[in-house]
Amino acid sequence: MIANYHTHSRWCRHGVGEFEDYFEKAISLGFQELAMTEHVPHRDRWSWIPWEEFEGFDRALNAAIEKYRDRITLIKGFECEYDPSQMEDYRWLREELGYNFLILGQHGAGKNLEINSFTIHTGKELRIYADWVCQGLETGLFVMLAHPDVALNEYPRPWDKDCEKAFAQIFSTCERLRIPVELNVNGFRQGRGYPSERAMLFSKNYNLKYLINSDAHDPAFLYDEAGRQMEEWAARMGIQAEERFPWGSR
Ligand SMILES: [Zn+2]
Numbered sequence: 001m002i003a004n005y006h007t008h009s010r011w012c013r014h015g016v017g018e019f020e021d022y023f024e025k026a027i028s029l030g031f032q033e034l035a036m037t038e039h040v041p042h043r044d045r046w047s048w049i050p051w052e053e054f055e056g057f058d059r060a061l062n063a064a065i066e067k068y069r070d071r072i073t074l075i076k077g078f079e080c081e082y083d084p085s086q087m088e089d090y091r092w093l094r095e096e097l098g099y100n101f102l103i104l105g106q107h108g109a110g111k112n113l114e115i116n117s118f119t120i121h122t123g124k125e126l127r128i129y130a131d132w133v134c135q136g137l138e139t140g141l142f143v144m145l146a147h148p149d150v151a152l153n154e155y156p157r158p159w160d161k162d163c164e165k166a167f168a169q170i171f172s173t174c175e176r177l178r179i180p181v182e183l184n185v186n187g188f189r190q191g192r193g194y195p196s197e198r199a200m201l202f203s204k205n206y207n208l209k210y211l212i213n214s215d216a217h218d219p220a221f222l223y224d225e226a227g228r229q230m231e232e233w234a235a236r237m238g239i240q241a242e243e244r245f246p247w248g249s250r
């Protein structure tokens with residue numbers, strides 16, 4: 001692994017480590033690129049970083065990047081929910097503050113994000129999740145789809161018509177918009193219901209690019225045993241993940 005495009009820090013409150021700790025670790029691993037993608041501040045829900053802390057966060061990140069810029073390519077981004085009420089904020093972050101690398105991680109779906117993507121149990125919820133993911137991708141604001149298969153975390157049936165329909169919609173949209181799909185090491189590390197072998201095998205019906213990302217919330221996890229196992233897991237399925245972000249679209 002020579003790059004990672006999904007990284008958190010202590011700023012989201014359930015992670016540990018300062019930006020510098022991640023940069024040092026990435027350099028020691030021989031990484032060429034690292035994207036910091038903390039959970040985006042949200043006006044009313046899903047707010048891991050409160051807006052009141054955003055200014056301090058932004059200042060600290062810019063200072064850390066400045067300090068390390070000669071040693072590694074550092075990319076500013078956020079992990080975002082698609083939510084129409086937040087799109088102006090996302091655009092502002094991207095266009096005014098240089099957070100170019102916005103990744104879509106849909107942890108909630110539905111008008112009020114009332115469906116928790118980690119606890120989807122019905123085909124109907126799954127299809128709503130797919131709709132929200134695809135509406136998000138269509139905005140053109142997001143450069144990568146994080147853990148598409150998070151929706152299968154607790155899905156009670158093996159692989160049914162609803163799964164096929166939802167993931168056909170998601171993967172065909174990624175294919176058409178040329179948005180890379182993530183293989184999420186954090187789910188793997190924690191023994192969650194994603195990454196889903198069934199979903200990823202199904203994804204091979206589409207012409208997709210893949211990235212293996214650590215989704216680290218601790219510098220020690222940037223490239224760990226779980227990361228190596230994930231590489232083998234992908235290889236066994238015949239999925240060739242990219243070493244670096246493809247298409248330079250950031
Ligand atoms: Zn986090």
Ligand SMILES: [Zn+2]
Nearest residue numbers: 006079105215
């Ligand atoms: Zn994440």
